[in-house]
Amino acid sequence: MAVNAPPPESRPSNFLRDIMAEDVSSNRYGKAPIQTRFPPEPNGYLHIGHAKAICIDFGLADDFCGKTNLRFDDTNPEKEETEYVESIQEDVRWLGFDWERLCYASDYFDQLYEWALKLIRDGKAYVCDLTAEQVREYRGTLTEPGKNSPYRNRAIAENLDLFQRMKAGEFPDGARTLRAKIDMASPNLNMRDPVMYRILRAEHHRTGNKWCIYATYDWAHGQSDSIENVTHSMCSLEFADHQPLYNWFIEQLGIFPSRQIEFDRLAITYTLLSKRKLLRLVNEKRVAGWTDPRMPTLSGMRRRGYTPEAIRNFVAAVGVSRTNGIVELAMLEHFLREDLNKRAPRVMAVLKPLKVVIDNYPKGQVEEAEAVNNPEDASAGTRKVPFSRELYIEQDDFREVPPKGYYRLSPGREVRLRYGYFITCNSVVKNDAGEVVEVHCAYDPATKGGNAPDGRKVKSTIHWVSASHAIDAEVRIYENLFSKEDPNDAAAGQDFIANLNPHSLEVIANAKLEPSLAKAAPGSRYQFERLGYFCVDPDSQLGKLVFNRTVALKDTWAKVEKKHGGR
RNA sequence: UGGGCCGUCGACUAAUGGUAGGUCAAGUGCCUUUGGAGCACUUUGUCUAGGUUCGAAUCCUAGCGGCCCAGCCA
Numbered sequence: 001m002a003v004n005a006p007p008p009e010s011r012p013s014n015f016l017r018d019i020m021a022e023d024v025s026s027n028r029y030g031k032a033p034i035q036t037r038f039p040p041e042p043n044g045y046l047h048i049g050h051a052k053a054i055c056i057d058f059g060l061a062d063d064f065c066g067k068t069n070l071r072f073d074d075t076n077p078e079k080e081e082t083e084y085v086e087s088i089q090e091d092v093r094w095l096g097f098d099w100e101r102l103c104y105a106s107d108y109f110d111q112l113y114e115w116a117l118k119l120i121r122d123g124k125a126y127v128c129d130l131t132a133e134q135v136r137e138y139r140g141t142l143t144e145p146g147k148n149s150p151y152r153n154r155a156i157a158e159n160l161d162l163f164q165r166m167k168a169g170e171f172p173d174g175a176r177t178l179r180a181k182i183d184m185a186s187p188n189l190n191m192r193d194p195v196m197y198r199i200l201r202a203e204h205h206r207t208g209n210k211w212c213i214y215a216t217y218d219w220a221h222g223q224s225d226s227i228e229n230v231t232h233s234m235c236s237l238e239f240a241d242h243q244p245l246y247n248w249f250i251e252q253l254g255i256f257p258s259r260q261i262e263f264d265r266l267a268i269t270y271t272l273l274s275k276r277k278l279l280r281l282v283n284e285k286r287v288a289g290w291t292d293p294r295m296p297t298l299s300g301m302r303r304r305g306y307t308p309e310a311i312r313n314f315v316a317a318v319g320v321s322r323t324n325g326i327v328e329l330a331m332l333e334h335f336l337r338e339d340l341n342k343r344a345p346r347v348m349a350v351l352k353p354l355k356v357v358i359d360n361y362p363k364g365q366v367e368e369a370e371a372v373n374n375p376e377d378a379s380a381g382t383r384k385v386p387f388s389r390e391l392y393i394e395q396d397d398f399r400e401v402p403p404k405g406y407y408r409l410s411p412g413r414e415v416r417l418r419y420g421y422f423i424t425c426n427s428v429v430k431n432d433a434g435e436v437v438e439v440h441c442a443y444d445p446a447t448k449g450g451n452a453p454d455g456r457k458v459k460s461t462i463h464w465v466s467a468s469h470a471i472d473a474e475v476r477i478y479e480n481l482f483s484k485e486d487p488n489d490a491a492a493g494q495d496f497i498a499n500l501n502p503h504s505l506e507v508i509a510n511a512k513l514e515p516s517l518a519k520a521a522p523g524s525r526y527q528f529e530r531l532g533y534f535c536v537d538p539d540s541q542l543g544k545l546v547f548n549r550t551v552a553l554k555d556t557w558a559k560v561e562k563k564h565g566g567r
Numbered sequence: 568u569g570g571g572c573c574g575u576c577g578a579c580u581a582a583u584g585g586u587a588g589g590u591c592a593a594g595u596g597c598c599u600u601u602g603g604a605g606c607a608c609u610u611u612g613u614c615u616a617g618g619u620u621c622g623a624a625u626c627c628u629a630g631c632g633g634c635c636c637a638g639c640c641a
Contacts, residue, residue: 013581041641076640132639141637143569177639187570189637198639217641241571241636262572264634269578275641317590319580321573324634328578331591341604376604407602416600450600461600530601556602 014320016060019261020232024064028231028259034066035230038092038099039221041073042084042205044275045290045297046091048311048332052266055315056234058097067100069228074106075220077204085205087290091298096308101228105220106206108227112215113167115223115253116178116196120159124252125196126152127162128179135177138184139192145185146192152181166199169212173199178213182248190245194218222246225258233260237322266318267326270480271296272487272496286500287481293537293548294481294504304478305525305535305550310339329480336551340525340533345373345380348418348463349528349547350512351475353392355438355467358423361389366466369419369449385514387420390467392512394530397462398439400428405560407460409439416461418529422447463529470512473545475534477506513545520545527553 023029038057040050061068070092074080092099119125128151130138140146154162163178165171178197186192196219201212222245225233233246240262250257266273272281273296281287281295290297293304301311314335318327348371367387374380393409402410409415414424421443429438446453450461481487483501490498520526525535532552539546 013583018583039641043641073641079640135639136637139637141569144637145569146637174639179639189570192637195639200639214639216639221641237572238635239641243571264573317579319590321580323573323579325579328592331579334591337603346601346603372600375601405602418600420600458600460602463601527601527603530603532603553601553603558602560602 015322016056016232016234016261016263016320017063020060020064023231023259032229032231034061034064034232035069035100035228036061036066036232036234037069037071037103037225037228037230039071039073039105039224039235040088041076041079042081042088043076043079044084044279045087045295045299047273047275047278047296047298048268048271048301049266049273049296050091051095051298051311052315052318052320053234053236054092054095054097055312056263056320058099060232060234066231068097069101069103069230070099071103071105071224071228073217073221073224074104074204074206075215075217077200077202077214080205082205087299091302094302094308095298096312103224103228104206105215105224106204108220108224109207109211109215111227112220112223116163116215116219117160119180119196119252120163120178121156122252123156123181125178125180126154126159127166128152128177128193129175130177132174135195139189140184142189148184149179149193152193163197166197166213167211169201171199173201173212175199180219180245180249182245188241188244190218190242191248194245218242218245219249222249222258222260223253223255225260226250226253226256229256230258233258235260235262236265237262237324238265262322263320264322264324266315267324268296268332269326269329269485270482270487271329272482277496280497284497286497293476294478303537304548305340305533306336307339307343307525310336313339326486333551337533337554340527340550342376343374344525344527344533346371346375346529347517347526348385348465348514349473349475349517349531349534350392350394350463350465350470351477351508351528351531352395353510353512354395354398354436356391356393356423356464357438357440358389358391358421358443359426359440360442363389365389366469367448371419383516385419385516386466386469387417388466388468391417391464392467392470393417393439393462393464398425398436400436403561404564406557408462409441409460414444414458416447416450416458417464418461419450420448420464421445421450422452422456422458463531465512465514467512469515471515471518471545473511473513473517473547475508475511475547475549476537477508477549479504479506511547517545525550 036057058068128149138147177195179193182191184192197213243260246260291299368384369387371385397408399410423441423443425441427440428436431437481504482499484499487496487499520536522536522538533550534547537546537548
């Protein structure tokens with residue numbers, strides 16, 4: 001029913017789309033619709049590297065009016081869990097994709113078994129009694145050919161009998177394997193009689209204890225693709241050496257000829273994208289689980305405040321090729337800010353409070369300043385923010401001795417309180433340690449709303465909250481989880497654990513927020529003006545809000561400060 | 568070392584034998600009630616050497632460099 005459409009002209013080209021377009025125009029699959037699949041193994045949570053694969057698998061199929069299945073590649077019961085199959089579905093949906101069919105490689109265990117029998121009957125597979133270690137020895141090396149297994153020429157009837165008894169559970173784990181009979185001298189090691197089945201007594205999250213033999217990736221993947229009529233099976237570059245084997249099985253069986261195409265994995269600076277290593281961070285409690293906001297998992301990023309749109313835009317901008325590159329984290333952050341800038345309501349919050357007393361403002365008086373909710377979106381409207389004699393401003397927004405290029409408050413200097421008044425600092429109060437703990441100012445009543453009738457200008461506008469109206473909140477500030485661009489670049493004898501950033505989480509226990517935030521719901525995102533984007537963490541409770549900093553705003557002052565060598 | 572894949576601005580990626588372009592980053596200026604956002608402008612690139620061709624990032628050869636493969640993981 002689906003008609004294969006040519007790709008839209010507007011999109012930048014990529015080699016995958018080109019291949020698919022060629023296959024469509026050359027009628028490689030006749031009238032069969034384009035079909036792809038996203039095939040995660042349920043052995044961990046999805047991360048942003050998977051987001052790239054998801055966007056490719058679903059996006060490309062969509063470009064050609066095709067369909068995409070979500071298929072769990074669950075052929076190794078020792079590592080797979082239901083928790084993971086659930087989180088994966090949630091994450092794919094959250095990213096904005098919906099699958100045609102939900103499948104499991106384990107759906108095909110019976111069919112795979114039948115096909116294995118066929119290969120045995122055709123003399124293309126045999127039961128091998130070599131131990132794992134012997135198999136390795138017989139395989140040869142990168143430069144030397146392998147040797148034939150002594151069991152390679154077993155009679156078909158014997159192979160059939162042995163294989164059926166493997167399935168029946170007559171042999172202990174690891175005692176025998178079923179191997180494809182291909183070529184022990186092939187320069188491609190994957191073709192040196194690869195193992196198709198191993199004996200493994202482990203409870204499978206779906207098939208329970210029905211099976212004690214499990215298909216390997218090579219035997220399961222291509223056949224699963226074929227069963228689902230997958231036309232284009234995209235996978236990452238490291239599988240390129242498996243493609244001849246992928247094709248060999250399909251040819252021997254004479255089944256639907258799915259085509260494997262490899263592309264490069266996503267890599268990002270300061271980020272680890274390996275399920276195995278992320279699992280270690282979780283198991284060793286280096287982070288608070290898979291959903292820790294510092295994790296590159298989709299669930300961690302979601303909790304951190306990322307939007308699916310930001311991730312999709314990033315993935316699209318990164319593109320796809322066959323080179324092994326590393327994208328700068330700055331690029332991800334750009335697309336995050338770009339999206340949040342459009343959608344996040346602005347709000348005032350003070351992370352590190354410094355008390356400001358406006359000496360000439362009437363005691364007990366409260367005014368309501370009208371604040372714009374989102375300058376990027378007029379329809380977001382305005383809100384009222386209480387203003388009074390005692391306020392909090394950011395400690396960073398006052399300097400007793402202003403460094404070069406510093407525009408904010410300092411003794412004798414006038415600044416604007418956003419949506420409030422111009423104030424001038426007259427004096428400071430210090431504690432015993434000599435630190436400024438209170439700043440005394442005078443306001444100009446004529447500048448209400450933030451404009452001086454005489455046209456006088458100030459160099460900076462700072463945010464504030466009314467001390468008596470502010471609500472307290474915990475704010476969690478995140479930095480990169482790793483302090484090295486390449487987390488794996490560790491000294492001899494060390495690994496990525498050594499590159500963990502000890503300052504990746506800073507908890508601010510008593511931030512002061514404007515009262516409009518009192519009922520902010522978990523998951524909602526805001527821009528704390530001049531600071532960054534923040535979202536409400538699910539740890540929040542009534543009266544005890546917890547915010548995560550999603551990403552800081554671009555900080556021009558930080559650059560200036562760095563250049564001047566200021567503090 | 569055998570095989571496979573790949574080398575385009577600092578990063579990612581287009582150009583499919585015919586003007587090396589885009590995004591990020593960096594820089595400059597404008598604007599600004601967020602040192603935010605926005606706008607304008609600028610810098611920097613085809614790994615090297617040969618060859619084919621009127622013309623090469625693109626095709627060929629060689630070299631150099633990087634990544635992947637010796638799990639009964641995926």
